Amino acid sequence: MDKPEIRIDFPSSLHTFVGARRRAGSTAVQVDGTSTLGHVVESLGVPLTEVGGLTVDGAPADASHLPAHGQHVSVLAVARPQHLDGPLRFLLDVHLGTLARRLRLLGVDAAYESVDIGDAALAARSAAEQRVMLSRDRGLLHRRELWAGAYVYSHRPEEQLQDVLSRFAPPLEPWTRCTACNGVLREAAKTTVRRHLEDGTERSYDVFAQCTACEQVYWRGAHHARLSAIVAEAVERYGGPRTAPVGPLNTSIAPQRDTPATAR
Numbered sequence: 001m002d003k004p005e006i007r008i009d010f011p012s013s014l015h016t017f018v019g020a021r022r023r024a025g026s027t028a029v030q031v032d033g034t035s036t037l038g039h040v041v042e043s044l045g046v047p048l049t050e051v052g053g054l055t056v057d058g059a060p061a062d063a064s065h066l067p068a069h070g071q072h073v074s075v076l077a078v079a080r081p082q083h084l085d086g087p088l089r090f091l092l093d094v095h096l097g098t099l100a101r102r103l104r105l106l107g108v109d110a111a112y113e114s115v116d117i118g119d120a121a122l123a124a125r126s127a128a129e130q131r132v133m134l135s136r137d138r139g140l141l142h143r144r145e146l147w148a149g150a151y152v153y154s155h156r157p158e159e160q161l162q163d164v165l166s167r168f169a170p171p172l173e174p175w176t177r178c179t180a181c182n183g184v185l186r187e188a189a190k191t192t193v194r195r196h197l198e199d200g201t202e203r204s205y206d207v208f209a210q211c212t213a214c215e216q217v218y219w220r221g222a223h224h225a226r227l228s229a230i231v232a233e234a235v236e237r238y239g240g241p242r243t244a245p246v247g248p249l250n251t252s253i254a255p256q257r258d259t260p261a262t263a264r
């Protein structure tokens with residue numbers, strides 16, 4: 001007797017995950033009668049974080065469905081923006097440092113591990129802190145412990161930022177977060193931050209902010225124009241305060257750290 005098989009098709013946005021022969025309409029897949037539909041989809045290379053829905057013979061189905069011989073499965077892409085229950089905060093893996101700094105520049109809560117702590121520890125932190133795991137590692141996104149996850153489709157930071165903003169539409173609060181550590185910034189008087197400054201900086205600037213977590217001091221320095229352009233483009237597309245920072249940075253000048261390491 002022939003082995004049971006189903007037919008399955010994927011939307012073009014998920015073609016990056018599947019083999020070339022599965023990119024042209026529906027194709028046959030052998031099933032074993034015990035593996036769930038979610039397992040079958042994953043075994044073909046697609047992280048379930050990227051699946052917005054499944055249909056079996058045209059009717060909505062769950063990832064726990066046991067596919068039976070002759071059934072036709074359609075895999076649907078995640079809708080954009082994707083709605084999640086709970087606050088929108090993120091956890092980025094070791095390869096996404098530039099994206100982390102850019103999200104923080106826009107005021108998005110973006111935790112980032114600059115050392116590789118391993119998939120298990122990342123997944124556990126995602127679960128414990130209810131953070132969306134952002135990664136280009138499919139193996140990591142397959143982990144069941146994740147609170148939520150999303151594949152980052154591009155290797156270019158500019159495109160990665162657009163990808164995350166268009167996918168989750170997080171509220172933007174530019175210039176309110178420390179790009180170095182993700183802490184919240186507060187306005188700081190020159191007298192209180194003077195010991196952190198070199199002479200030239202102290203003479204040239206009057207408006208400062210300081211991270212409430214790591215004490216990094218920020219001001220409107222040499223990289224301000226470039227970072228402002230990133231902020232302006234994001235706010236133009238996705239909304240948010242245009243110039244004046246909100247909350248503790250209630251000033252018309254947006255402070256920025258004056259070192260080349262920020263938001264590369």
Ligand SMILES: [Zn+2]
Nearest residue numbers: 178181211214
């Ligand atoms: Zn900080």
